[in-house]
Amino acid sequence: MRYAVRTSCAELPISFRSNVTGAFSNGAAWLKELPNLLEGCKQRWKLDVAGDPFPLSFNYVVPVSRANGKGAVLKLGVPNSELRSEARALRAYDGHGAVRLIECDEEIGALLLARIVPGQTLADLCDEKQATGIAARTMLKLWKARPNPSEFRGQEDWTGGLTKLRARFSGGTGPIDPGLVDAAERLRSELLPCASEAVLLHGDLHHLNILQGKGNEWFAIDPKGVMAEPAYEPAAFLLNPDPATCLDKAIQTMRVDIFAEMLQLDRERVLGWAYFHSVLSAWWTIENGGQVQESHIAKARLLRSLLR
Numbered sequence: 011m012r013y014a015v016r017t018s019c020a021e022l023p024i025s026f027r028s029n030v031t032g033a034f035s036n037g038a039a040w041l042k043e044l045p046n047l048l049e050g051c052k053q054r055w056k057l058d059v060a061g062d063p064f065p066l067s068f069n070y071v072v073p074v075s076r077a078n079g080k081g082a083v084l085k086l087g088v089p090n091s092e093l094r095s096e097a098r099a100l101r102a103y104d105g106h107g108a109v110r111l112i113e114c115d116e117e118i119g120a121l122l123l124a125r126i127v128p129g130q131t132l133a134d135l136c137d138e139k140q141a142t143g144i145a146a147r148t149m150l151k152l153w154k155a156r157p158n159p160s161e162f163r164g165q166e167d168w169t170g171g172l173t174k175l176r177a178r179f180s181g182g183t184g185p186i187d188p189g190l191v192d193a194a195e196r197l198r199s200e201l202l203p204c205a206s207e208a209v210l211l212h213g214d215l216h217h218l219n220i221l222q223g224k225g226n227e228w229f230a231i232d233p234k235g236v237m238a239e240p241a242y243e244p245a246a247f248l249l250n251p252d253p254a255t256c257l258d259k260a261i262q263t264m265r266v267d268i269f270a271e272m273l274q275l276d277r278e279r280v281l282g283w284a285y286f287h288s289v290l291s292a293w294w295t296i297e298n299g300g301q302v303q304e305s306h307i308a309k310a311r312l313l314r315s316l317l318r
Contacts, residue, residue, distance in 0.1 A: 026066035032299050033068060034088040044070060047086055051120050055113055057084060069093075073125065081125035082112060089119035092234065097121055098161045099235030102210055107151025108230040109221075126229050132217040133251045141217065142265045144228050145247050146272040148220055152230060153209040153240060165205060165238035168213070169198055169286065175293045185302045186292050190310050194289035197282045205239040212236075215243060216250035241279035244269040245287035248313065253305040257312055266316065278318060285313040 022041065031037035048070070051057065056077040063072045069087035076082050087093045093116070100111035105124070113122035132141045172194065175183060183191040212219070213234030220228050236242075248256070248265060255261055266284075270277040288310040292302050 022070075023066055026068075026070075029068050030088065034090065037088060040088045044086065047118060047120065048072075048084075050118075051084055051086070051115075051122070055122055057082070057122075074122075081127070083109075083123040083125050085121040085123060087119045089117060093119050093121075095162055095235035096233055098157070099155075099210060099212070099233040102155040102157035102235075103152055103230075103233070104155070106154060107148050108212075108233060123231075126221045126223045126231070128222060128224075130222045132220045132228070138255060138261055139264060139268070142247070142268045143272065145215065145217075145220060145244075146269055148228055148230055149212070149215065149240070149243050149273060152212055152215075152233075153243075155210045157210045157237075159208070159237050162210065162235045162237045165208060165236065165242065166202060168236050168238060169202070169290065171297075172198070172286075172290050172293055174297065178296070184296060186289065186296075187307060190289055190307070190314070193314060194286045194310075197286050201279060201282055201286075206241070207239070208237040209240055210235065211238050211240070211243045212246075213238075213243075214246045216246045218251070239279075240273060241275045242283045242287070244273075244275075244280050245284040248284045249288055249291060249309055253308070256309045257305075259312060259316070262312060263316060281313060281317050285310060285317060288313055 022044075027041060030041055034040065052059070052074075057074040059072055060075040060081060061073040063070060064083075069085050071083060071085045074082050074084045097111060097114045097116055100108055100121075100123075101114070104110070109126055110124040111121060112124060114120065132144060135141045135144075172191075175186070175191065178184065182188070211234075212230050213236040214232060215230055219232050220230055223229050244266070247269075248262065250256070266277060266280055269275060269280055288306070292306040292310065295302055295306065
């Protein structure tokens with residue numbers, strides 16, 4: 011079956027176009043070039059489009075079939091440091107706990123990835139205890155990677171993004187409660203100096219970024235690639251998959267306890283970095299042109315309340 015390749019600007023979802031042009035100064039030019047990029051990758055790697063694009067956010071992601079008949083996924087994005095870091099992280103993981111990188115061209119922002127089948131996400135599981143255990147086991151697999159640290163952002167740089175918040179608001183904190191920001195800044199200054207040895211973290215390992223493969227194996231996708239202490243990794247998971255789950259104190263307590271036990275981490279460091287990350291994520295929302303929702307603030311307050 012042949013699929014119509016809809017990549018002209020007019021055929022792409024408005025939300026996708028807005029995201030790309032809002033996030034990248036050359037986003038409009040990249041969107042116009044997208045059909046040529048897709049065609050070039052098809053010819054270069056001998057691919058056929060095998061379905062409609064996946065839901066699009068900031069990258070064009072489409073299922074393809076290779077010349078050997080195997081399914082794969084082609085991901086095209088505006089060339090940038092985050093996409094390069096993703097490719098390098100996947101190369102370091104080498105298919106252990108993460109989707110396998112088949113081909114890559116960092117210069118044009120193209121990644122050819124193995125197709126994970128059936129591909130359901132952890133968000134499809136109703137049992138949050140089970141989902142947390144799967145996430146923890148995935149983390150342990152990823153942390154075995156032996157990367158070149160110079161290829162990735164370090165923890166100090168990654169967490170230092172919060173300093174831009176006060177710069178944006180002339181020393182203030184804008185729509186974020188100043189008390190929450192003060193506490194996050196204080197925690198960072200306390201946690202960073204005594205951080206354990208850094209490993210290659212995924213950096214955004216939540217329910218939608220963990221997919222089920224054959225034989226009930228689970229694989230991470232879309233890594234950010236950050237060299238940081240392991241206690242930082244659960245943070246993204248604890249801010250997902252939805253406000254109802256994240257604002258349930260009993261569920262959050264259970265999830266933190268599971269991570270601390272299975273990963274042999276200090277519970278307070280896991281909570282401290284999760285709280286910090288909740289405030290950092292609220293800033294990222296502002297930085298990307300969005301609006302901070304009450305749920306962002308509520309998540310931060312709940313995580314803070316669990317700290318001893």
